[in-house]
Amino acid sequence: MLPGRCSRMSDMNARRRVRVNNPQGLHLRPGELFVRLASQFDSQIEVTCGDRRADGKSLIDLCTLGATQGMELEIEASGPDAEAALEALAELVEKESVDEMNAEQ
């Protein structure tokens, strides 16, 4: 994990690299879970996969990443609850199956 960087007192900017572990990749269903979780935070969430970048709160955008099992993502959060968001989202992505992801919520 990279150390968080302060821009404003309340605004954090944090990023973390995670591996997609569930066999279905980050497609519709897992993607939906991701977006739903991301939307609970105030921070902006961006996800990068290779040379593609997507809004972590937009399912359709996230799907365009085409992230499949084994791929590395970089999640970047910026906002008051960036750290917490990053923690939760990273944990979700690293789950081994969609069912496990579901149980999380």
Place this chain on the structure above:
Amino acid sequence: MGEALVVDQEGFRIPERFVARDAVTHELDRLHASLQAAAQEIAANRDAVTRQLGEHYGAIFSAHLEMLKDSKLQGEIEDLIRQQHYSPEYAVSRTMRRYAKVFQLLDNAFMAERATDIFDIEKRLLRHLLGRRREELSQVTSPVVILAHNLTPSETANLNPKFALGFVTESGGPGSHTAIVAEAMQLPAVVATGPFLTDVSGGDRVIIDGDQGLVILQPDEETIARYQHAAEEHRTLAARLESLADQPAVTEDGVRIQLYGNIEFPQEVEMCRRRSADGIGLYRTEFLYLNAGAEPTEETHYDAYVKVLHDMQGKPVCIRTLDLGADKLRNLPSPEDERNPVLGLRSIRLSLRNVPLFRTQLRAILRASLHGEAQIMFPLISNLQELRQAKMLLADVMEDLQESQVSYDPNIKIGMMVEVPAAVMLIDRFVQEVDFFSIGTNDLIQYTLAVDRGNKDVASLYTATNPAVLRLIRTTIRAADRAGKPVNLCGQMSGSSMYTMLLLGLGLRQYSVPPAALLEIKRVVRSVNIKQCERVARRVMQMDNPPAIKNYLREQLKLLAPELVS
């Protein structure tokens, strides 16, 4: 050239591309209403599916719902409406299709499949947006280019030619009924393009180049200008030919040639009449069998025949009995050994094997015969017994009608197609048993040369100018002439002006051509004399190389009517 109308299986069309500036707020409201309605629908679906199949299946709808609520997606659609003044329908379609395209391009088959989810959502939104305004293809009210995966022949035929600028289908082939109908309606068309519909949104500008089989999506200004010019020239030629509509088909030396129309649908009669056709030389009846899910009833047949007979006002209408393979008829058991359908159970063979089906059609033709000058023609006759059997059945049906005191024309003319080499070999016998002949060159070429023209590896061997084909045509015309039996020629050869002089020279005096070709053929007929045509024919019959014959014929036509040679 025109705006695209994309038709999917559900027949959606995007009515307009732009909205008025002051309507933007209203259009945004419509968008939101449709988003809300779609969301409710999806939620209801999710609950129902979850109840019935379990959470696992319901989850897919949860994802759709999330997608629909996606603020980025909504923002993009709203921007298109607000800034580009796109209609919500067009904005939705554009945006969704762009995403679907991105998904399809992902090098991951599973993700690429997700494009279908996007299309599903698009469809749902359009359904709500269009609501009651969702229109049938036949109700199109502004000129559009129709893009579809496939169009049924009746969908094609029901298009209003005023508004249908042309069409493109992903499937089908040049010989497909849809393509034939397009030709008849003089609509530019490109068929069998393969998948492309996901690359285009309703309202996009599209050019169809039917001559070259090209579809140009979102053309640039230069291309548009080039095609506008070409379309202009095309219209000029068409307008010049149109002046011949009322003129009779008479050669310079005063020989009257009979020009008939080939039709598939009753609607096509109109063009034949407008162009003073001498009758219908080929009324294909397959559409009656293909359209209906069930076997057509006698009344369905009867109505279709009476309509054409009535519209032709006493001019002859030659009705060809069913000319299809067993594989095309869902209601019949599929044949077991049909490894080679063109040589299999089809056409007259199929009719003779399914007597009730055949009798239904014969009864309808006979009953309709009171309404004009009907003729019956049997296709694919390859031996005398088949013809006799068919005639016997016809006599039998006549007897039935008599018994039940239903009237018909007892002198109805009976003819046969000459489209199998065996029929030509036996032509001296056939002339004694029929009233007229019609040479079907499409099949005659295929059966004579043993070539499937749909097979690109051998398609170049398929040519009307093979001397073997030309000799068979000459033999048939001469035998019919000697016996005083009329003979006409239908099939694509008769509709191509390149062959008109040759055929006249071979002695042909009756042509049956697609309605769209009537004027072009008339143009040639009216500019030649028989002697000149006989010279052309003599020369051709001495040649032995099909491409050289074609070149020679093209040159001859160029001397006569340069505007017809592109």
